[in-house]
Amino acid sequence: MKEVLPQFNSTFSIDCVVFGFDEGELKVLLIERNEEPFKDWCALPGNLVRVDESLDQSALRILKELTGLGDIFMEQFYTFGNVDRHPQGxxxxxxxxALLRLGGDKALKPITSYAKKAFWKNISDLPKLAFDHQMIFEKGLEKIKRRIKHQPIAFELLPEKFTLTQLQNVYELIMGKKLDKRNFRKKMLSFGVLKELDEKQKGVSFRAATLYKFDRRKYAKLFGKEISF
Amino acid sequence: MKEVLPQFNSTFSIDCVVFGFDEGELKVLLIERNEEPFKDWCALPGNLVRVDESLDQSALRILKELTGLGDIFMEQFYTFGNVDRHPQGxxxxxxxxALLRLGGDKALKPITSYAKKAFWKNISDLPKLAFDHQMIFEKGLEKIKRRIKHQPIAFELLPEKFTLTQLQNVYELIMGKKLDKRNFRKKMLSFGVLKELDEKQKGVSFRAATLYKFDRRKYAKLFGKEISF
DNA sequence: TCAAAAGTGTTCGTAATACACCCATGT
DNA sequence: ACATGGGTGTATTACGAACACTTTTGA
Known part of the structure; x- marks a missing residue:
């Protein structure tokens, strides 16, 4: 076992698997490291936890620094603690x-010392990642696969107004399989948590689809009942 | 924020919510602390992680020190990191x-410096606990409530040979509700992972029940299929 | 008029639920 | 003989799965 880094008062860090949905693809946010170890490698965004912030606060801060965004849906899913996972200690x-609406091509701001740049990468086309980040990514993907069946997390990836086909697309990408359109719609609408809008998709060269929004009030009323999407 | 304790190279610890099933009751393992802070309070068993052991190894070691037992089913479920959860840093x-077979009244060995004694307590009758251990316990209980529906963890609480009524009892205690006997048996047997033994319960003053054991081989073959107990 | 996606119902098989009585055993 | 838990079947309902064609729109 190597020496513990002397500058660490508390030797724990946060790493984030940030999913985004855009152009029909499920993507993950990566950085290119600007520091040893693993300088110039791709990695998940992460950083040390400060001594005066909770774990949740720290995770939010890290994402805010990278994306400028504040109200992001995040959830802790596992702690990785193998002795040799970090080469320096x-x-x-x-x-x-974390789940993020991509829509408006929001600019990433990797103006942090440890990262050269931040970018989105399709999840089926990942480069080699630093540390044990490959494993962390895989466990994160597994987690949302299970979560999406029981909690309304898919909406976090979509804009406020979305079509049922977009919603189905998110489910298919996360679950990794095709779904039947009629069954999907029937079931999704049967929960009564989608609000149909008097508004149609625009700018498409085919029949415009109806837009929906997720009704958080109605969902809150269902709470306790196990939903199974 | 208080000063970080100087003797901590790595300021993280493991806490264990150890469940046991005995005499028809679901119990949790507690210790009585012998150290500040919270001296003389009840707490979940836990300790600092050593610098040369992984988190899983650490959890196993802590339980081994308390119970003398080695092959215990354990799973990490959450990391608690509020800034003020520990009064000293x-x-x-x-x-x-963790899930533990109690059966033979195995002796607990709280021969560790930080605990005066260790003991089992019915989960519906817990004393005030040190630190944020009440919250940790509750989140642990929630976790096994969800786990038991999809994974065969109930068997970890039972002796190798058990009756269907004992099994149902475990499910009822963890899920917190009564189940229908006929439906429970039908469903449980339909998975084909229970092996009926040529052996009956002994020492009871009524009709002896058939004993079963959990067939890990057959369960392994089902893997990938989502079982829903 | 063609291409591309939107939108829509029915059937079938399986799984979940509800429910009550007789049986075997030890005292 | 009685008390205690062991053990069993059926009918009803709800849910998931499979499946194909017509409609709308813009280019």
């Missing part, structure tokens, strides 16, 4: 997943 | 739940 990492 | 805690 004993650093455990608490992993979070 | 910044200490985050990685929480594990």
């Amino acid at each position: 004993r650093v455990i990492s608490i992993a979070y997943y | 910044r200490v985050i805690s990685i929480a594990y739940y």
Whole structure:
């Protein structure tokens, strides 16, 4: 076992698996590292936890620094603590997943010392990642696969107004399989948590689809009941 | 924020929510602390992680020190990291739940410096707990409530040979509700992972029940299929 | 008029639920 | 003989799965 880094008062860090949905693809946010170890490698965004912030606060801060965005849906999913996961010392990492609406091509701001740049990468086309980040990514993807069946997390990836086909698309990408259109719509609408809008999709060269929004009030009323999407 | 304790190279600890089933009751393992802070309070068993052991190894070691038992089913479920959760400094805690066969009245060995004694307590009758251990316990219980529906963890609480009524009892205690006997048996047997033995319960003053054991081989073959107990 | 996606119902099989009585055993 | 838990079947309902064609729109 190597020496613990002397500058670490508390040797734990946060790593984030940030999912985004855009152009029909499920993407994950990566950075290119600007520091040793693993300088110039791709990695999940992450950083040390400050001594005066909780784990949740730390995760939010890290994402805010990278994306400028504040109200992001995040959840802690696992803590990775193998002895040799960090080549310079004993650093455990608490992993979070986050779900992000991409829509308006929001600019990423990797103006942090440890990252050269940040970018989105399709999840089926990942480069080699630093540390044990490959494993963290995989466990994060598994987690949202299970979560999406029981909680309305898909809406976090979509704009406020979305079509049923877009919604189905998100489900298919996360679950990794095709779904039947009629069954999907029937079931999704049967929960009564989608509000049909008097508004249609625009700018498409075919029949415009109806837009819906997720009704958080109605969903809150269902709470306790196990929904199974 | 208080000063970080100087003796901590790595300021993280493990806490364990250890469930046991005995005499028809679901119990949790507690210790009585012998150290500040919270001296003389009841707490979940836990300790600092050593610099040369992984989190899983640490959790196993802590339980081995208390119970003398080695092959215990454990799983990490959440990491608690509020800034003020430890009154003496910044200490985050990685929480594990464990499931234990109680049967033969195995002796507990609380021969560790930090605990005066260890004992089992019915989960519906818990004392005030040190730190944020009440919250950790509750989140652990929630976790096994969800787990038991999809994974065969109930068997970890039972002796190798058990009756269907005992099994149902475990499910009812963890899920917190009564189940229908006929439906429970039909469903449980339909998975084909229980092996009926040529053996009956002994020492009871009524009709002896058939004993079963959990067939890990057959269960392994089902893997990938979502079982829903 | 063609291409591309939107939108829509029915059937079938399986799984979940509700429900009550007789049986075997030890005292 | 009685008390205690063991053990069993059926009918009803709800849910998931499979499946194909017509409609709308813009280019």
